[in-house]
């Protein structure tokens with residue numbers, strides 16, 4: 001079944017006329033229905049004779065920038081290192097969130113993880129304003145917890161003149177959060193505070209500075225926000241209260257279910273070892289495992305049914321890039337399923353704020369995904385939601401306990417996905433991520449255990465083709481995930497994996513060559529054969545409990561890798577026969593890929609439209625992280641990470657041939673206007689300029705270095 005071929009056949013190439021022609025192919029029917037058989041659209045423009053060169057984006061001659069003396073040559077640009085981009089590096093959204101919820105501007109955590117040297121400078125106020133006065137009128141501070149020992153400023157006037165930089169002029173000087181929420185959660189620290197404050201004269205003749213709400217009335221301090229940064233996030237769900245994180249950190253949370261299950265699992269693992277992996281010298285009599293087998297103390301509860309189909313394009317889990325504001329933008333543009341950034345199990349169990357912050361979702365992510373199909377027995381679309389979380393764990397106890405904790409404390413989860421693809425050394429060497437591809441029996445135990453404690457939340461896995469380029473192991477693994485290990489399947493039944501996503505690359509391969517869609521297609525075909533195996537097994541399984549199997553026993557299968565247009569998407573659904581496609585880098589480079597899929601057509605977005613997405617990111621970033629110095633510069637930092645991919649987009653109107661490919665790099669080119677040229681810049685200083693259009697001047701000392709610096713194959717990646 002294994003194949004070394006690199007791709008399924010790409011759809012026929014089109015000669016590209018202009019974007020308008022492409023945009024005009026409107027239809028009333030949803031693309032998911034309309035495009036069952038994809039006919040490439042050939043605009044009626046005479047083809048131009050330019051040969052397509054492998055790896056090079058075919059830019060129309062009139063947009064190429066040709067250096068003197070280089071006429072007729074195509075200069076191939078540097079390789080972009082996506083492996084480095086994918087690396088879990090500090091600082092991440094986790095760090096941002098940790099600082100934010102620590103009352104803003106408190107002690108900064110030491111950089112952890114890879115790429116520690118990537119610093120961004122510091123950007124807190126010159127003088128820290130004490131939380132006791134941060135959201136109150138001048139004369140009504142709250143009691144300061146630290147009393148005389150407090151080293152924060154308590155004098156609002158002094159803070160406004162000396163403690164911080166002056167207000168921003170972007171957004172017309174009006175606070176975007178006030179406009180959105182009717183009040184500003186950042187209080188006096190807001191960098192647009194002059195738009196929601198005034199000085200009033202009290203009856204006793206004293207002048208007091210007060211904060212205002214959107215109607216111009218005095219905002220009460222409870223309206224304004226609180227000391228726990230979490231409280232102030234409007235439109236955000238899955239906020240876990242501080243006291244629970246403290247209980248976790250002090251080991252005061254009981255994991256009754258997990259412990260019962262793990263006790264059984266240890267005994268069962270020992271039993272399995274004895275009877276199935278008998279070592280030389282083992283004296284025990286070989287008794288039938290079946291005879292010795294004891295039922296686990298917990299049976300999985302009935303799972304909420306999920307659905308993946310051609311109308312549900314999926315946004316991949318993306319460390320750093322897949323932050324809440326970005327996911328929100330993608331949902332707005334048509335992403336039907338979203339994943340949190342990968343969170344590590346152990347820090348979640350230790351109550352670490354940074355990892356719990358990754359579990360937050362925007363309210364738009366808890367709406368049901370699209371569902372066009374005929375009714376599916378047991379699937380209730382109105383109870384379904386878009387947001388899923390992804391965890392990494394290296395041993396069953398971490399996976400099981402993490403699942404129990406998430407199930408207990410997070411009210412809005414579509415499913416819990418276990419990362420079995422992360423290739424970064426730190427994760428791999430600990431036995432998590434892609435190391436699980438070579439520890440399949442352990443992974444099966446993890447998934448069974450997770451299922452036992454996850455109540456109605458389905459469990460899924462994201463895998464790669466294998467660890468090494470010369471040994472693809474994914475097909476063996478999907479069989480195990482669908483039916484259970486061969487030796488146990490007739491006793492235990494299926495492990496209950498509700499869906500598998502296969503990234504068509506190996507750990508060793510990283511992003512060096514194209515994703516292997518032939519292998520993905522073969523795997524999809526293989527999975528189809530499992531249902532027959534299942535029904536023949538049904539007679540032999542001790543207790544066939546359909547009830548306990550997710551989706552009535554159906555395991556959904558998603559393909560992943562290099563999807564860059566609706567053409568790729570529908571090609572994979574129709575020809576590789578995957579249920580849906582997960583999109584990673586394609587969504588960061590052009591988040592409107594989801595809109596293209598929905599409409600079933602190319603969308604030649606103008607530079608102005610693309611800039612509007614950046615503006616939205618600025619607004620969503622401030623809503624998530626605040627409009628104060630810290631929040632603004634987190635927004636800037638993640639905007640720059642976003643821009644490091646976004647500027648890789650080559651407008652399709654500039655291309656000689658379609659479909660565009662994510663693996664093609666453009667030679668130097670100019671855009672159709674100055675803004676388009678700016679949005680194609682590879683220079684991070686230009687990205688900072690773009691950020692300044694919305695977030696004002698970057699603070700002195702602000703630094704940014706993209707993770708995927710050209711040619712730096714420091715190769716650290718996560719999926």
Ligand SMILES: Cc1cc2nc3c(=O)[nH]c(=O)nc-3n(C[C@H](O)[C@H](O)[C@H](O)COP(=O)(O)O)c2cc1C
Pocket residue numbers: 082085086087316317318319320321341342390419421422462503515560561562563582583584585586718719
């Ligand atoms: C910046 C970046 C961060 C990623 N983070 C994760 C992650 O946290 N978890 C995961 O399973 N995969 C992660 N991946 C892998 C993607 O989910 C996806 O599998 C991979 O990029 C291939 O899809 P694509 O070709 O559409 O980008 C990451 C990839 C990138 C580029």
